[in-house]
Amino acid sequence: MPKQKTHKGLKKRVKVTATGKVRHKRTGGGHLMSGKNAKRRRRVRSSSIMKSATAKTARIELCK
Numbered sequence: 001m002p003k004q005k006t007h008k009g010l011k012k013r014v015k016v017t018a019t020g021k022v023r024h025k026r027t028g029g030g031h032l033m034s035g036k037n038a039k040r041r042r043r044v045r046s047s048s049i050m051k052s053a054t055a056k057t058a059r060i061e062l063c064k
Helices: 008-013 038-045 052-061
Strands: 014-016 022-025 047-049
Touching: 008 014, 022 052
Parallel strands: none
Antiparallel strands: 014 022, 022 047
């Protein structure tokens, strides 16, 4: 049986922490910042932890 390949697109966008949580960049921070309030802009700058169901799928695709 062949080896499972890593999903290269996902690998570039997420990082698996030492405890197995999946860290990702928040959405909405690319452009049009003038229309967003300061609290929202600050929140977008920080990274976030994926929810458990999505993180499980991500770990499978990353072969971890």
